[in-house]
Amino acid sequence: xxxxxxxxxxxxxxxxxxxxxxxxxxxxxxxxxxxxxxxxxxxxxxxxxxxxxxxxxxxxxxxxxxxxxxxxxxxxxxxxxxxxxxxxxxxxxxxxxxxxxxxxxxxxxxxxxxxxxxxxxxxxxxxxxxxxxxxxxxxxxxxxxxxxxxxxxxxxxxxxxxxxxxxxxxxxxxxxxxxxxxxxxxxxxxxxxxxxxxxxxxxxxxxxxxxxxxxxxxxxxxxxxxxxxxxxxxxxxxxxxxxxxxxxxxxxxxxxxxxxxxxxxxxxxxxxxxxxxxxxxxxxxxxxxxxxxxxxxx
Numbered sequence: 001x002x003x004x005x006x007x008x009x010x011x012x013x014x015x016x017x018x019x020x021x022x023x024x025x026x027x028x029x030x031x032x033x034x035x036x037x038x039x040x041x042x043x044x045x046x047x048x049x050x051x052x053x054x055x056x057x058x059x060x061x062x063x064x065x066x067x068x069x070x071x072x073x074x075x076x077x078x079x080x081x082x083x084x085x086x087x088x089x090x091x092x093x094x095x096x097x098x099x100x101x102x103x104x105x106x107x108x109x110x111x112x113x114x115x116x117x118x119x120x121x122x123x124x125x126x127x128x129x130x131x132x133x134x135x136x137x138x139x140x141x142x143x144x145x146x147x148x149x150x151x152x153x154x155x156x157x158x159x160x161x162x163x164x165x166x167x168x169x170x171x172x173x174x175x176x177x178x179x180x181x182x183x184x185x186x187x188x189x190x191x192x193x194x195x196x197x198x199x200x201x202x203x204x205x206x207x208x209x210x211x212x213x214x215x216x217x218x219x220x221x222x223x224x225x226x227x228x229x230x231x232x233x234x235x236x237x238x239x240x241x242x243x244x245x246x247x248x249x250x251x252x253x254x255x256x257x258x259x260x261x262x263x264x265x266x267x268x269x270x271x272x273x274x275x276x277x278x279x280x281x282x283x284x285x286x287x288x289x290x291x292x293x294x295x296x297x298x
Contacts, residue, residue, distance in 0.1 A: 092110050153181070
């Protein structure tokens, strides 16, 4: 994109409060702001400050609950509720439309990004060596609130059985936090809570694929080089699955999959048509489809 000559220095404040994946998706907006206003000072307000560690486009980081007065800036871009209020759009597009209006057709790169340091590279190299990760995939066995994102353990075990019946020349690395799931087995490696965001991105760079649902690790994978087996319950692939990498999208085997489309805006919670907190979609994934997708990436 051609930049205007001698454009004056611009002070810009960007805000996206939560959650982790939301903050990661906002990194592309920050990069594009820097591209358009190369002499700008860009400050970021978020609840997930670690996402922007080492980001070369950011001057100052602020917690979303203690951010500066937006009126003191030349430009204020509030990304809160950008996709929660939108319909029939990819979430990343929602951010870019909020920031740049209709002028996004010429944006070549909307990819999220994380910025590891040399120390991060060293840490991951040591982790890979220590755990003998010659060939591996990364997964996220999510065990957080919003049960519709927590795939049933029975499905995970069925996937693992099918994978290791076919091949046993790779390991499975479990990512996420300590409250997420892992498996006590020689071919599993527990990385939960052991690596920071940038280090997890580097670990995923070397993986044959990532398997998981919309979550923090999912969006870290989106910012990495790995291929993805993208699992979907309330969110359709066209809303959240990355478009600039090889992705196999697998939806829950239920007619109401993608029910986020039918929720009143802004979407804060999901009202399951089968009853409060039913979320049977999380228990209705086809293990054969998931294992087949992984095997095709190995």
